[in-house]
Amino acid sequence: MTSFIPVNTPLLDGNEAEYLAECVRTGWISSEGPFIKRFETEMARVAGRRHGVAVTNGSVALDIAVHALGLEPGAEVIIPTFTIISCAAAVVRAGLVPVGVDCDPGTWNMTVEGVEAAITPRTRAIMLVHIYGLPVDLDPILTLARKHDLKIVEDAAEMHGQTYRGAPCGSFGDVSTFSFYPNKHVTTGEGGMILTDDDALSDRLQSLRNLCFQPQQRFVHEELGWNARMTNLQAALGVAQIEQLPRTVELKRKLGRLYDEHLEGVAGIRRPVARTNYADNIYWVYAIVLDDDVPFDAKEAMRRLAEKGIGTRPFFWCMHEQPVLRRMGYMLDEAHPHAERIARRGFYLPSGLALTEAEIARSAQALKEILA
Template sequence: MIPVNEPLLNGNESKYLLECIETGWISSEGPFITRFEREFAATVGRKHAIAVANGSMALDAGMMALGLEEGAEVIMPSFTIISCAAAIVRAGCVPVAVDSDALTWNIDPTKIEAAITPKTRAIMVVHIYGLPCDMTAINEIARRHDLKIIEDAAEMHGQTYNGQPCGSFGDVSIFSFYPNKHITTGEGGMIVTDSDALADRSRSLRNLCFLPARRFVHEELGWNMRMTNMQAALGCAQLERLPEFVERKRAMGKLYTELLQDLPGIQLPLPETSYARNIYWVYGIVLKDEIDFDAAEAMKRLAAKGIGCRPFFWPMHEQPVLQKMGFFKDADLPIAAKLARRGFYIPSGMALREDQIREVAGMVAEVIR
């Protein structure tokens, strides 16, 4: 079996982890935490970085830190992971789903303005799979309507939009360090912002909202979402190699495209747009209508040949848990629905070898043909 993802951990990871063990700094206190936060903030051009337990909790804390009123509407893409909608709902707000662009798979900025109402207070942008959202258009909409931006850059380590780092566009932005990301800490996430107030609020929410003067007295409820020093040690080692990892992923994507571009019946990721080159967090494939089976069947056939795959995100407007809550009534978002049913991604982990890429591409061609 060629796994859908395998991380690359052959840099300073062992050295830094051993340092944690030898010094006893293995909990959520320790020098690698502050180092990782400082170096990551510099990498994405932000004033503050707050390390947390995972990307989903980064979204939760980021949404709460914004302090939006109960019932405020937050526009988001339907085509994304459930964590995005969950963070909006947990903050007492209302998610409003917008359809995707058929080529980039990101939120379609031309459809955002029609979703704005007097209750809209923010836009959650989610950069999907390797290409960033069109931030020039989205920032202009947000400016015109006085809306906050929460930026989910979980999949965008090392990516830029017109030369500006992804993760630098939101009032608050977040990253994930799950093992399938460009850099990993096993689990883990990061909140980044230029606002002193939002940073202080995020740090408080991360650590159970302890009062500075009276530690075990609480005026509100937070979470224990602290990252450990051992996770941060992994993050520091991985961050040292981020430019290398980005180029490695781009080389993988380029080879996959060369091998699959003449295969009829499939849509491949865009190599680039006017504002960014793809970093291929994953290598996605969308089956065109002429293929008489769906993504689930394609993945089943590839699994039988030893090729690990994953489905695309299931859209938020079709999520049973959110529909039961009364969200997304009568939503008709055909592109997000099609991507969910016809899209999947093939092995594209950091440790994937060229011979494996060629084997995967051959099996994909066999299945499609």
């Protein structure tokens, strides 16, 4: 029987076991161990930031980051409609209004034209979300933000080690966030990070992630925060993973090249854009969009690939089509045809760091067979 190739398997072949054993040996397994500050410092260095605040996951990183900006209730925040629900949820939970923007059909990222058209007198922030391996084209959007005095929340969850015009992704927001889920280039199992250069904002983020305990009288609270502390065990994993990040980026780009070689000239699919004038693809995942003349959608393609032992995962579903947001009255009059199309016709192939060249070849061959 042919073995199943999962969509992701992490690579844990550095100092992970040694650092975890140190946590157990010293008893530092809670959120107060020494690996946490070390991880925060190293992640801030990678992203070119002054401060890193480690939290339990990337979604709560967005929740705390948006909340910490202190935007007035009912203010609008522009987000890509093609993204994960965490982005819209963070906006809604902060009492703000998400406004969606369509994506570029090639890079799958939000466009400056869409952002500019979405700005109103009620807009207070833009949430930039880098998608699947290429960053958003930042310069023109940052120019718009300065012109309209808008805050920037940068979701770099998938962009560890990626750059925009040579500057690290994660360095561009008033607040920027990362995720460390097992499919990320740096994983802590679960985990997230908020980064900023603002000293006062960093202090606020640290308070919010720790239930807003006060140094003078711990259990008297002036504000409601989160219990979102990362453990020393998770941070130990993160430190070991950051040590491997240059190799990880190299491996991911090799994965992309190998898939490209196997799928060169295959009809019926759109492969990831390899490079733009501002970045080379980091291939967080190797993603495919079916052409319109393919007589089935992504859901059916994934079913057929599963029968051949190939793990896949669908693209994000559009925020303006999310039942929960529509029931709440958000994004009701929006239509974003590029995002709607790729949500239905896009999926990604096995893309984990532990993927072998033989598994890449087998995954590509299976895709060719279902398209034949």
